[in-house]
Amino acid sequence: MKKSFSLLVVLVLALTFAGAVFANGGSESSTDAAGSGNLEASLALAGQVDALTAADGQPLIKVSGTGREVPARPADPEALPEDNPLHWWDMEFAGWNSTKKNIPDSPKDGAIGKKVIMIVHGDHPWTTACINGATKVADVYNMDFKALSPNWDLAVQNQMIDQAINERPDLLLLIPLDAKTAPQQARKINQAGVPLIMFNTLPEAEAMDYCIAWTGPDDFGQFRKLSHLWADKLGKEGGVAYIQHAPGGSPYFARYWGPRSELAEYAPGIKVLDAQAPGFEADKTQQLVSDWLTRFGDEIVGICAADDSAQGLGISEALKKAGREDIVVIAAGNSKQGMDLVKSGDIYAITYQTAEGDGALAVKTAADWFNGEELPPVRYLPQHMITIDDVEDFYPPQW
Amino acid sequence: MMRNKINKKQILSLGDRYRIYVLFVLVFVVMTLFAPHFFNAWNLTSIMKTVAMNGTVAIGFTIILIVGQLDLSIGTIITFAAVIGLGLKDAVGYGVSVPLAIIAGGLIGLINGLLVAKVKINSFIVTLGMLTALQGAIYTITGGNTIAVTDDQAFAISDWLQHQIVPMLTPRVIIAIVLVVSFSIFLRRTRKGRNFFMVGGNSKTAWLAGVDSDKYTIVAFVISGVMAAIGGILFAMESAAATLNLGTNSLMYVLSATIIGGTSMAGGKGGVFRSFIAVLTLTTLYNGIVLLGLGNEVQIFISGIILASVILYEAFVEYRHDKVVGQRPELLKELNTIQ
Numbered sequence: 167m168k169k170s171f172s173l174l175v176v177l178v179l180a181l182t183f184a185g186a187v188f189a190n191g192g193s194e195s196s197t198d199a200a201g202s203g204n205l206e207a208s209l210a211l212a213g214q215v216d217a218l219t220a221a222d223g224q225p226l227i228k229v230s231g232t233g234r235e236v237p238a239r240p241a242d243p244e245a246l247p248e249d250n251p252l253h254w255w256d257m258e259f260a261g262w263n264s265t266k267k268n269i270p271d272s273p274k275d276g277a278i279g280k281k282v283i284m285i286v287h288g289d290h291p292w293t294t295a296c297i298n299g300a301t302k303v304a305d306v307y308n309m310d311f312k313a314l315s316p317n318w319d320l321a322v323q324n325q326m327i328d329q330a331i332n333e334r335p336d337l338l339l340l341i342p343l344d345a346k347t348a349p350q351q352a353r354k355i356n357q358a359g360v361p362l363i364m365f366n367t368l369p370e371a372e373a374m375d376y377c378i379a380w381t382g383p384d385d386f387g388q389f390r391k392l393s394h395l396w397a398d399k400l401g402k403e404g405g406v407a408y409i410q411h412a413p414g415g416s417p418y419f420a421r422y423w424g425p426r427s428e429l430a431e432y433a434p435g436i437k438v439l440d441a442q443a444p445g446f447e448a449d450k451t452q453q454l455v456s457d458w459l460t461r462f463g464d465e466i467v468g469i470c471a472a473d474d475s476a477q478g479l480g481i482s483e484a485l486k487k488a489g490r491e492d493i494v495v496i497a498a499g500n501s502k503q504g505m506d507l508v509k510s511g512d513i514y515a516i517t518y519q520t521a522e523g524d525g526a527l528a529v530k531t532a533a534d535w536f537n538g539e540e541l542p543p544v545r546y547l548p549q550h551m552i553t554i555d556d557v558e559d560f561y562p563p564q565w
Numbered sequence: 566m567m568r569n570k571i572n573k574k575q576i577l578s579l580g581d582r583y584r585i586y587v588l589f590v591l592v593f594v595v596m597t598l599f600a601p602h603f604f605n606a607w608n609l610t611s612i613m614k615t616v617a618m619n620g621t622v623a624i625g626f627t628i629i630l631i632v633g634q635l636d637l638s639i640g641t642i643i644t645f646a647a648v649i650g651l652g653l654k655d656a657v658g659y660g661v662s663v664p665l666a667i668i669a670g671g672l673i674g675l676i677n678g679l680l681v682a683k684v685k686i687n688s689f690i691v692t693l694g695m696l697t698a699l700q701g702a703i704y705t706i707t708g709g710n711t712i713a714v715t716d717d718q719a720f721a722i723s724d725w726l727q728h729q730i731v732p733m734l735t736p737r738v739i740i741a742i743v744l745v746v747s748f749s750i751f752l753r754r755t756r757k758g759r760n761f762f763m764v765g766g767n768s769k770t771a772w773l774a775g776v777d778s779d780k781y782t783i784v785a786f787v788i789s790g791v792m793a794a795i796g797g798i799l800f801a802m803e804s805a806a807a808t809l810n811l812g813t814n815s816l817m818y819v820l821s822a823t824i825i826g827g828t829s830m831a832g833g834k835g836g837v838f839r840s841f842i843a844v845l846t847l848t849t850l851y852n853g854i855v856l857l858g859l860g861n862e863v864q865i866f867i868s869g870i871i872l873a874s875v876i877l878y879e880a881f882v883e884y885r886h887d888k889v890v891g892q893r894p895e896l897l898k899e900l901n902t903i904q
Binding site: 289312314316318321322324325328332343344345346349350353354372410412413418443 | 610711727811861
């Protein structure tokens with residue numbers, strides 16, 4: 167009996183595996199939406215897309231009008247000290263000088279009905295808003311659109327990339343989980359012949375060679391601008407501390423080294439007291455800030471946070487408990503918690519970082535590519551700092 | 566009549582013993598029927614590639630549970646080995662850095678094992694401490710940065726690790742399968758292998774039989790460390806990068822799979838091959854869920870339901886067994902037949 171059962175199991179496994187080998191491996195063709203009228207119809211939808219709005223009432227698609235002034239690349243950026251803004255050139259301007267490899271030509275047959283798969287980094291209210299924005303644009307083009315989340319797990323994201331390739335989409339949109347793992351992921355998608363647009367998280371420069379374009383927030387640029395506001399408020403002097411993003415990703419560098427290297431030139435009188443990455447839990451941030459207040463006392467006059475929600479709440483609670491509302495706080499935004507804290511005066515300024523717009527811009531860029539439009543290698547969302555003066559304009563919050 | 570009853574019990578017994586195989590076939594067939602793009606060589610290869618890391622790690626973790634211990638540090642050992650292996654690659658090449666990473670995993674296991682077996686500290690505490698210490702060490706070594714290798718040689722090795730030597734089996738998958746089969750044979754067919762079960766199942770019997778429990782406990786931790794390191798370094802070589810949270814999700818994944826596979830947390834019972842099939846089952850399930858267009862929250866929910874059901878079932882069997890011990894010997898004999 168035991169042997170029979172084992173035999174049965176082995177047989178079932180063998181049959182299914184053998185069947186799989188001879189089955190059509192990843193050969194299902196993508197949606198064939200091409201048609202002579204499709205391009206014209208697709209181009210005609212531009213006005214409809216422009217009219218879309220995000221949950222906060224702001225226009226959904228906002229492309230940075232002027233783009234970004236890109237300085238000449240130093241011969242060896244890494245040889246420069248870390249507090250020199252040009253040290254970060256390769257990361258900050260990744261993609262601007264990329265040498266594209268094996269990039270497929272646009273089919274120039276319109277975006278309507280195209281199959282597009284979006285792979286994000288993980289579950290978060292921001293991600294939900296991002297997918298909502300992407301879906302709004304995809305719906306206008308009647309795309310066969312699907313979003314996948316690997317829940318911050320690289321192994322799962324790699325598996326999802328395989329699965330997406332297997333489905334042979336017309337285009338793949340990817341938020342790489344980590345800047346440095348992105349080159350191999352992009353290379354693999356490129357080798358499989360699937361057109362790729364990366365968005366939101368800046369990958370290492372090599373990854374840009376394998377994708378059509380990158381879209382997303384100008385995190386470095388935003389934080390350089392935000393740091394000027396901060397320094398002006400602080401009178402360009404005093405001790406400050408940084409609460410960092412999760413190590414590894416581009417926000418970690420942009421939101422710490424961006425302002426730090428900027429202030430080394432703009433406000434050299436500002437001294438960095440400490441920098442820590444406590445994660446995204448309010449209680450851990452609160453503990454960290456309380457420790458700083460004990461350790462540095464009156465010396466600390468400013469805190470820069472990589473996140474305005476959980477980290478913002480933790481900072482606010484710690485400062486209230488210590489009676490140190492004089493400390494000037496800035497953060498990356500713009501969550502509901504962050505905007506509420508700006509409104510109440512607990513945070514001085516946050517960056518406008520439209521989650522819906524981020525996803526929407528990626529899908530719109532894909533549509534532009536299907537339409538045969540010439541694309542820049544990088545498309546930024548616009549820069550804007552939210553303060554108490556205009557925070558009301560961004561309610562209700564996107565997430 | 567009696568014969569029919571026995572046959573029914575025997576079927577139940579086999580169903581219980583081979584439940585993970587039944588579950589796997591069930592999941593596989595359901596996904597083949599309902600999940601689009603599931604049943605093709607590309608997707609099945611993708612599943613096997615995903616299984617390779619956690620399947621390898623599950624070998625060591627199963628042996629740890631068999632000896633009645635727990636190793637919470639496997640996730641950080643995965644990351645640590647990946648960081649060592651890739652971090653030293655430019656300086657000494659993979660030829661040296663990979664063995665060093667695996668040795669590092671073994672040494673961490675050795676420290677865990679010595680503290681548990683010789684200093685008699687609870688393995689939960691020891692490995693929790695090791696997990697925290699290693700996390701700190703990883704952040705100190707890397708400065709918070711992902712380690713990536715982007716030279717041609719690294720990409721060539723990465724490509725080779727992803728290439729199918731035989732259909733659906735890449736080198737990483739083959740290594741995992743060879744390790745699983747070897748350890749299965751070792752544990753079931755050799756006296757030393759069976760001693761691991763004795764140590765975890767009944768330490769007094771082990772002592773009376775002259776089995777050195779401490780030695781087997783230490784060896785179990787070393788194996789766990791080495792397997793986690795192999796899983797981690799091979800995955801990192803294939804990705805050409807070692808992220809700092811690489812192994813974070815592996816602990817829960819491997820723990821769930823090992824228990825679903827029938828390894829008892831109380832020790833003395835389990836199997837490496839069944840754990841591997843359980844990892845394969847969970848991976849197939851998650852893969853199918855994604856292809857069905859369902860979200861990550863559904864994955865978590867379903868795996869939670871499966872795990873809870875298996876734990877409840879195990880508890881029920883244990884309760885039923887304990888209830889008749891010493892009171893109804895004839896019932897106990899009958900129950901043992903079923904189990």
